[in-house]
Amino acid sequence: MDVPVGPHRPTVDTDSESWWQAIQDRRLLINTCAACGRRSLYMRPFCPHCWSDDVASTHASGRATLYTWSVIHQNAAPFDASTPYVVAMVDLVEGPRLMTVIEDCPIEKLSAEMELTIAFRDDEDGFTVPVFRPVTDFGKEKK
Ligand SMILES: [Zn+2]
Structure with missing residues (x-):
């Protein structure tokens, strides 16, 4: 694949x-x-x-904590409406560290070791990607 x-x-x-x-x-x-x-x-x-x-x-349980992150404001992809987005390293409760994307979290609410849970995002091409969102519901604020 x-x-x-x-x-x-x-x-x-x-x-x-x-x-x-x-x-x-x-x-x-x-x-x-x-x-x-x-x-x-x-x-x-x-x-x-x-x-x-x-x-x-x-x-895996899909539970993780935030290790570090970076806010991407621009990238080389033309017409990428998704910026800004948050690229992060998260630590799964089982141990492994994963590079992923944090969604549904206002940037100012990001904090080290915040609790996250996995979410599966279906992209327009039908491909599913694992992303993480905070366990605490900050509401779906418009970016
Ligand atoms: Zn071993």
Whole structure:
């Protein structure tokens, strides 16, 4: 599966098709290592921490906390009506860190370690991307 690229789509440091395929089914997959107990986003048949191949793919809860973020005001895509948008690194409660986009959060409300939950956004081309939004409902304010 070719993952369509977009200026405001999350990137995951994995070349796995199965991870993105699960996202299309609105499931966030992580790997759990039976040898060291650590979890990762790498949908590879081994653990990136201890190199054990005793890993199993499990569903993540979709809960996360905000680690860091950047507000994108402009990008090279012409006529991109989505700016400004927030690109962020979030820490899943299971451990792995994910680069994603924060939606439905006023920029001034962003704060480190704020609680987030996953939301699946269906783009116009039918491709589903994982984004995160605050657990606290700030209301859908117009950007
Ligand atoms: Zn391991």
